[in-house]
Amino acid sequence: MRHHRSDVVEHAIAVLDAYGLADLTMRRLASELDVRPSALYHHFANKQTLLAAVADELLARGLRPVDEGEWDVRLTQAASQVRDALLAWRDGAELVATVHAFGLGGRAAYDHVAEALEGCGLDEQWRATAARTVLHLVFGHATAEQTHVQASSAGAIDGEVAAVDDFSDGLSLVVAGIRAEVDSRRAS
Known part of the structure; x- marks a missing residue:
């Protein structure tokens, strides 16, 4: 067949x-x-290109256009969508983060976050830095969540998934830092 x-x-x-x-x-x-x-x-051509195609498909299935609104609201929504897309699949975070780091795929995650920053008042270089920073938070947090769930279910560690989910708080801190940079540039 x-x-x-x-x-x-x-x-x-x-x-x-x-x-x-x-x-x-x-x-x-x-x-x-x-x-x-x-x-x-x-x-x-090889396993890496297969993994890149899988990562791209996971993101295509999970990412939707963000709502209209201020850049910080769009950014929060975009980052949350990327996180949800990664967590929807076993090892999704590790897969997408890895192929993205290797430059083989997963570009849609970056593009989704970067697009949300359009019109925020930062130049292209600072928007790119902000997008990468947010994406690193998303990748790291989602990978830690998936690793904890898998270790717990395999009996490697005691306990359930941590009751405190601080992703939203961490994202709020990063967005506040970006907002401070935007405000300082507007003031100068």
């Missing part, structure tokens, strides 16, 4: 969600698709 690129990505997402990133191998994916591993290379 011949599979299309989209079939391979869809099955890779299912393997990711069922087994985790460490077990998303070309061999396992080929087995799920009932093909030889070499057949996957017709669609993807």
Whole structure:
């Protein structure tokens, strides 16, 4: 049976969600698709390009246009959407953060956050720095959340997921810092 690129990505997402990133191998994916591993290379040059396509698809499924409004409201909504998209899938945060760091994919996460900063009063360089800072908060927080859940469910650590979710508070602190920079530039 011949599979299309989209079939391979869809099955890779299912393997990711069922087994985790460490077990998303070309061999396992080929087995799920009932093909030889070499057949996957017709669609993807290597595992890294497959992972980038999976990351891009996870983001495409989770990101929606942000509401109209002030830049800080848009930024908060955009960052929250990226976080939700990452947390929707097992190891989604690690996958997207990794391919983004390698420059292979996951660009939609950055673009989503950066777009929310349009019109905030910062020049392009400062907007890019602000977007990367927010994105690093999102990646780090979501990865920590997923790691804690997995370690707890595997019995590696005692306890449930932390009752305090401080993502919103941390994001508010970062947005306040960006707002302070915007205000200082307007004053000068």
